[in-house]
Amino acid sequence: MIWWAVLGGGVGCYLLKLAGLSVPESVLARPWVARVVDLIPVALLAALVSVQVLSAPDPDGGQRLVLDARVAGLGTAVVLLVLRAPFLVVVVGAAAVAALLRAL
Structure with a gap:
């Protein structure tokens, strides 16, 4: 049964890619389309x-909102990115802050 899901997902991805490649050039040349396409990955x-x-994870099987060390790590990453720190410094700094807060 799982193989049907894998094959179906693969075919669906291929068809989605094919649909994206078949968009006419006149549609892609519009400025607002180019702006939206640039912002979608972000x-x-x-x-x-x-x-x-x-x-x-919630004990009832759902999801719940939490504010823990991960939020502080993300905040650290944002600050370091605003300060234009190198990517490796951002990752290590965010991980270090999250790890220190979890250790406390």
């Missing part, structure tokens, strides 16, 4: 990060 990444940082 919005998706922000959504993924916020769900991973702010949610935790």
Whole structure:
């Protein structure tokens, strides 16, 4: 049964990619389309990060909002990014702050 889901997901991804490639050039040349296409990855990444940082499993089987060391790590990463720190410094700094707060 799982293989049907894997094959169906693969075919769906292929068809989605094919649909994106078949969009006419006149549609892609519009300025607002180019702006939206540039912002979609940022919005998706922000959504993924916020769900991973702010949610935790609930004993009832759902999700719940939490504010823990991950939020402080994310805040540290934002500050370091605003200060234009190198990416490795951002990752290590955020991980260090989260680890120190968890240790306390």
